[in-house]
Amino acid sequence: MHDTDPSDLESFATVLAGELPGRWTSQYHPDHGDTDYGHLTTTVWDTDQTAHALATHEVSHCAVLTRVDDGTRLFVIDHLGQAEGFLVAALAPxxxxxxAYAGVREPDGLAVPADPFHAAEATILHLLPRYADAVAHARRNAAALASALPDQIDLTWADDALTTPLPQSAPLARLLAEHGFVYDKDTDRLVLAGDDTAVQAQSVRALGVRLAELGVGVGMRHPARPALATARPVTAPTPSTARAR
Structure with missing residues (x-):
């Protein structure tokens, strides 16, 4: 049981963070009387009721929820102008x-009740999927702006490691590096070591998700097998000289 008061913004945000899938942290930004939270409100990814509330009311305190695994951030404030409840919206990366945001539909936030459990359900069903779609679209735009991306990258097994040629696209090279690929100057290739196969598999799965968001496929190749040694010709059996009876 939670021993916090869900009607209090700090408590509400703490409980909400614990009810969302994945690992989340909650950071409360209190009211110090003259604190300006403009650096947060200007990144709220919303054109609906949260944007309207921010345009018509001053934010004196707020909370930011951050998903540890990928940096997704949610902005939580009182439902400004209303007697109770809260507003939950996404912050743009x-x-x-x-x-990169040109043509991207904003994920828009939610007005939720003071019950953090119902708020978590609404966030999971509505806000987080919209946010994931919007981020994927924006990342595709960013990649196209930075440099042309290939339709596919090929990963080749070499012993227990995976290797791939160094891509011409700088963003793609950075993405591979972020997922554990290290440049090997002897082979002029990027290498993902297989010392820990579980970590290697996790890196490949995560890389595949990011590449799919950018519209890039992944091909898995095995090195060509060496040619089989030339077999000696089979000598035909010598016909028997015995006459059939």
Whole structure:
């Protein structure tokens, strides 16, 4: 049982973070009287009721929920202008250029009751899927702006390691490096070591998800087998000289 008061923003955000899938942290930003949270409100990814509330009311305190695994951030404030409840909206990723958001539909936030359990259900069913779609679209735009991406990258097994040629696309090279690939100057290839096969498999799965968001496929190749040694010709049996009876 939670011993916190869900009607309090800090408590509500803490409980909500614990009810969302994955590992989330909750950081409360209190009211200090003259605190300006503009650096957060300007990144709220919303054109609906959350944006309207921010345009018509001053934010004195707020909370930011962050998913540890991928950096997804949610912004939680009181339902400004209303007697109770809260607003939960997504914050746009900080690493993408402004041009990457062109043509991307905002995920828009939710007005939720003070019950964090019902709020978590609504967030899981509605906000997080919309956010995932919007981020995937924005990342595809960012990749296209940075440089042309190939339709597919090929990963080749070499002993227990996976290797791939160094891509011409700098963003793609960075993405591979983020997922454990290291440049080997002797082979002029990127190598994902197989010392820990579980970590290697996890890296490949995560890389595949990111590449799919960018519209890039993954091909798995095995090195060509060496040619079989030339077999000696089979000597035909010598016909028997015995006459059939």
């Amino acid at each position: 900080a690493e993408l250029p402004d041009a």
